[in-house]
Amino acid sequence: MAIKKTQVPTLVDVAREAAVSLKTASRVLNNSKNVSEEKANAVRAVIERLGYRPNELARGLKAQRSAAIGMIVPNLSDPFTANAVHAVQEVARANGYVVILASSGGDPELERSEIVSLVGRQIDGLVVAPADSRKDSFGDIIPNGVHVVTFDQLLRRADFDSVTVTNRRSAREATEHLALHGYRRIVAIGARPHLYTCQERVAGYRAGMKAASLEARVCLVEHESILTPAWLRGQVLGAQRADAIFTLNWVCTMLTLRGLRKLGITAGRDIPMLSFDDFDLADMLTPGLSAVLQPAEMLGREAAMLLFERLKGRPGPSRSVVLPTTLNLRESCGCDQQH
């Protein structure tokens, strides 16, 4: 009847109450065979009565696994990221795992320290959108047996499983679409040139421009904070005024949209525009913003699935999943779509 302290019951309490040994109780808990129905039921009854819940910390300590995975993203405010996180979370739950979420703010140092923290918590796996693609910035702190899947960004040197989209091809198609409209001075606006996605999209843009026999004009900023209205005026609207804009990610799109507005220019009407990264209200703008839609949820889901396959023991070399995007043509590129 009496539980040791006023504390939460432990398996010892359960065993005592059910008048069985600790191991038997443990067996019941884990649905092991070799337990008589009789005792099993007794144990289950006590578990129910006491409201006993196994201590996952203790379980993990013993089993050398935590049933937790880590996830690190640069920026939760980005709807792309938020959706990916949600998907990872769902898959994790379906597998009986929880996800410990951390954000790096795009800073490799912070990313590293977050990973150290997660590893110290014995995570079984890690899903990460790396903050820097240049080097293997954290492979050295991943212990043996902890699996890593990168998504969105690809790491240069690292043989992790990965999920990305067809950045280059999609950017090229978008560029060619703009060229087809007859624009000649199409400017690409991007940020954080060290990122894989940025590089790939730039490469795709260049390829598209070349295919259309146009001269590429790439405007990259180290950090988004540089992308101000003044910067836009100088870089994009200056001497050789652009006649179309291709923004390379969500943040750049936001800042460009706002910056142009501040300059009294309406994107899509006064100057054609197309965005890499679609978002919720793109179709509600006037004119509607044409955009490359990345399947964010699917990216997250695929990443999580790759991870859990590894956790279930899939051997073999690293896998790379590359997902297609959708070019959502609305009005801002010059198309005259009906809604």
Add this chain to the structure above:
Amino acid sequence: MAIKKTQVPTLVDVAREAAVSLKTASRVLNNSKNVSEEKANAVRAVIERLGYRPNELARGLKAQRSAAIGMIVPNLSDPFTANAVHAVQEVARANGYVVILASSGGDPELERSEIVSLVGRQIDGLVVAPADSRKDSFGDIIPNGVHVVTFDQLLRRADFDSVTVTNRRSAREATEHLALHGYRRIVAIGARPHLYTCQERVAGYRAGMKAASLEARVCLVEHESILTPAWLRGQVLGAQRADAIFTLNWVCTMLTLRGLRKLGITAGRDIPMLSFDDFDLADMLTPGLSAVLQPAEMLGREAAMLLFERLKGRPGPSRSVVLPTTLNLRESCGCDQQH
């Protein structure tokens, strides 16, 4: 020299390498006093050399705390939520904690089971935006000593610390603002009437209408999925056609915006509109959407801070923090703001 297995080093390894006892190594790790500089340095050197990281699971098992908090939200896609999560995460990190994130999808059952899972992982505290305000839907599964802070929603019966915004007052002010424009048939559109926020905002709306001697017209749907274009046509544009719309949360705003558009109506131009919940592109719509801005990050930060105060031992009755909102007047309500 040799480490036991090829495994990650433990404190035992460190102690052995440094030729001190386990306890001494432990002391150094925790910066306890009573260790000679000499040995301390030796231990630190070995820790460095071996790349030793304490196992937080083991630490937590012993200390009866996990240095992890849980966070449960209904919908990560909502930018309001995403920002709050981010803020909680930051505060947690500053306190040496990690956050385990789960989403309930607004379903109390799922919420409950997620909480059970988190509790099994020995979380030290929980930040939650409850999926149902009607009853204390999870108080019974929170063990003694685990602190809970609710945010956004308020639970009817439960003495948890909480952070909310001035839902009623803000809704009233927004309504009065619309009335001031001279609209008579202002319709409020909301969802999930069982939620505290919905009820408060409706109450504020009613108060505002009453103050303006207008008849309240509240259109609530049990679930957002009901809010279709056809529903809008019937409820809002029917016989007694509304002459202004007040949407009660982000999802409703999105659906209304889109639904009206499908019906060939531009919100703010063809019918005035104001939204409870502001978002990133509200100012970029044409016309700009007037909206009540909730301080999402601050909500998250305050919630986390309340929680950590408790974790640090603050005693006393539950605290309720109520944060103000900002009424961002743009054009959709009929105002003619310059940008």
Add this chain to the structure above:
DNA sequence: CTGAAAGCGCTAACAA
């Protein structure tokens, strides 16, 4: 100032 030994809650050899 230091160390031996006990134990957090659980699982897994190894007997019985």
Add this chain to the structure above:
DNA sequence: TTGTTAGCGCTTTCAG
């Protein structure tokens, strides 16, 4: 089919 006995990696009395 069961139970006894060791630990998982760490912190912490309580002696030296």
